[in-house]
Amino acid sequence: MMSQIMIETVNLTRDYGPNRALDAVNLQVSRGQVMGFLGPNGAGKTTCMRILSGLLAPTSGSVSVAGVDVVANPDVAKRKIGFLPETPPIYGELTVREYLSYLAQLRGVGGKQRRGAVDGAMARCGLTHVAERLLRNLSKGYRQRAGIAQAIVHGPDVVILDEPTVGLDPIQIREIRDLIKELGQEHAVMLSTHILPEVRMTCDRVAVINGGRIVLEDSMAGLEARASEQHGVRVRFGAPPEPAAVEALDGVAAVHVVEGGWTVLPQAGADPIPALLAAAVTGGWDLRELTPGSNALEEVFVQLTTREESAESQQQEAA
């Protein structure tokens, strides 16, 4: 099957007064993909998602959803998109069924199809047994499911989820992540989060935004490969040696000493683990943890976002 591009932004830019919140953002997401949209606070994620959803106008650049220009045809585009905002509006006095039916109607699902659409969305989100419950009486996890159900009830091509697992307990989180993966098979899904393991678990692609600019866009596989080239081995010792003793080992390029553990960076193409293990045993370093590349994604993320920030602060200092 040809990959169908469902979300496309070209040089998308948005200013709030003198502040540029989005700066020439180019993104593409196809049907069958879950794209993780990552960035620190204030990076521009919400701004981007609100523009995609037709809730906010861009300053310049273009944005299309399922081939429909969101700025030129907002009403058509809105029917092709489902959005779960970070804080969804509350309709506590409606039952789950009434809520979904109301929103399906707003988004143009006709009377005959509506019941089937609502039943289908409830089934996919595991809500069938609470269909007649008032929203205000649902647990947070179920309310979140209702939020996701409203984002898919009208059969949109594109589903955008803003921090969908924030505030849920671990079991609810797992269930919502499974649901997101499932949605990715049929829709193009954009998932905003700053939880890195969540991206690893649910996404096929990842885009990292910082200071309004996309600083990385890659497949998960590509990112993991990139990370493993520069990843470190995380180690913790009960009786740590001098860092120089580790640095001197075969295959070790450098050692970063941080609180709670060290990161041992390998020389290109080398595996430092055998020498590390041997030295830890003979040296009595009391090895407590050895995790290869466990922070790979985190390291790439931190590198990408801090590099941009430090470049910016240097510019500001120079100005």
Ligand SMILES: Nc1ncnc2c1ncn2[C@@H]1O[C@H](COP(=O)(O)OP(=O)(O)OP(=O)(O)O)[C@@H](O)[C@H]1O
């Ligand atoms: N209505 C607004 N008026 C003025 N500035 C705004 C407005 N909304 C956002 N901004 C600014 O635009 C930038 C991007 O904000 P945005 O909310 O899109 O970031 P974010 O990545 O979603 O952050 P968070 O993870 O904290 O939600 C920030 O510098 C923010 O202060």
